[in-house]
Amino acid sequence: MPAPSSPTSTATPTQPSQTTATTPADGSFRARFGPVALVVTAGVSVQFGAALAVMLMPKAGAAGVVTLRLAAAALVLLLVCRPKVRGYSRSDWSTVVWFGVAMAGMNGFIYQAIDRIPLGPAVTLEVLGPLVLSVVVSRRLLNLLWAGLALAGVVLLSTHGGGGLGGLDPLGVAFALAAGGMWAAYIVFSARTGRRFPQADGLALAMAVAAVLSLPLGVIEAGSALLRPSTLLLGLGVALLSSVLPYTLELLALRRLPAPTFAILMSLEPAIAATAGFLILNQALSALDAAAIALVIVASMGAVRSQTRRESRREKRPESRTEARPESRTRPSGVQAGVEESSAGRN
Template structure:
């Protein structure tokens, strides 16, 4: 049992005393608060990794950076978790292959988006994919209110002068959101068929194979530059290794529904990273637009799980 497992377990009550129960009750809120911090840390790590990736675009291009990120991430996850390759059915491999293709395509589309529009805007548009999925899954009238709130946010974001949003960038972000839905669906299937994170590690390898040819064609020998390789490895750690580790630890202490709501804060993390790393400034209207989409996503997630 790891230290994280032990921290998640409540203390056993002392015989004939309520002291142990009180310690457990007092420790539970602290454990949950710590788990919330882990989720937020994961979100900020992922988005700061995306910001660092954007800095690499002049060196290797968006497709080249995607290839580096997924290759290094695959090597990291496969080395850490060493998933077994035997004993799986054809349906199992189809699920993990679908997840890998979704991962590779989603990241390629998203990096194309942040090459054209600010990071905060890209993540906000991308979030619409899971939001639509939550609204459809809910089948409740109130879900239409969340959809309308998101529509107002998107209108404000698109109508404002947010760097005069590039139409192609918005299209890439929306397409990435659609692939995020595919990622969610295939992730659920893969998680049910593979133990621990074996399926994710294998899928990351497949995603790397999907993105590598495009990266090589796009960037060529620029991918072999030592500085580019080093920064690509840093992006992989920030965008994959660290977030996945923090999320695994958080999910041991938080209900899945709470975790999903917290992940809706991704646009806030992205906006912060874009401002601090890339110098992307936002006006009041754009900040309000992002806040509306975040609120709609949180409401839709809570409604779909209510």
């Protein structure tokens, strides 16, 4: 929704109060909170889709669910985007293939993780990947503080269930951390893909690559179960909730929402995941678990804000305004980078 016009451009001398009392107030409220609601709704959709995937795993296994989700999402995106396949260089195709590899790895690892550990802790550990990327890119001492805060959250999370470092399944933790690493790679390649392919064409092609890569593992684990009508229907539901719907909502939000705000809202996903796990999967969290998730969320928000402020100061410098603006306008932080082109690939 476009921002409302200022009173000076719309009001006549005899009607100043009507314009300032109603239209701007109402329009500014919707302009401010509407995009935020879209992003939060997208996050809810992603994590509740992940919770639905957990319910599907007994029928198709973690690898089978990944295959169904990526294949359905790829089919929808290819039909909607109808990307062109001619006119691209070998370097362009290499970028989109690596983007697909990162997407397949990110989804494959996180689904293996949530098959072994609760959804909230799994997503919390996964978020460490973008957080570490943000710290590395910024190279600022302040961001080391945020990294330390996140590490404190992970240490608290390791006491899950009162079992010390063994409270969470070690293999599940390893898969979640691997998913975080792949998420960081996904951010890098999604940004590169977005610069080389128009609209969401690169995303659709990368999603197809990810679906093809995941297919053999899904067939090996699930076999003919992938073709059962009930399994296909649930798989389509996972794809719509985790890919198609959130991508659409986030794309609409990014047209009206500052990218730094979007990145901070994305940091809330561990809390949303924990809520989805509690409501749908009966995965209760202890007080320490909740505190650990909160620490990681605060660390992510802090890293995003500090990086954003640095980019804003860089833009204000006359000598660097021209160079800084194209990059910082859409990619102000490691957590947010690449989201506009590729949010549909998130778990």
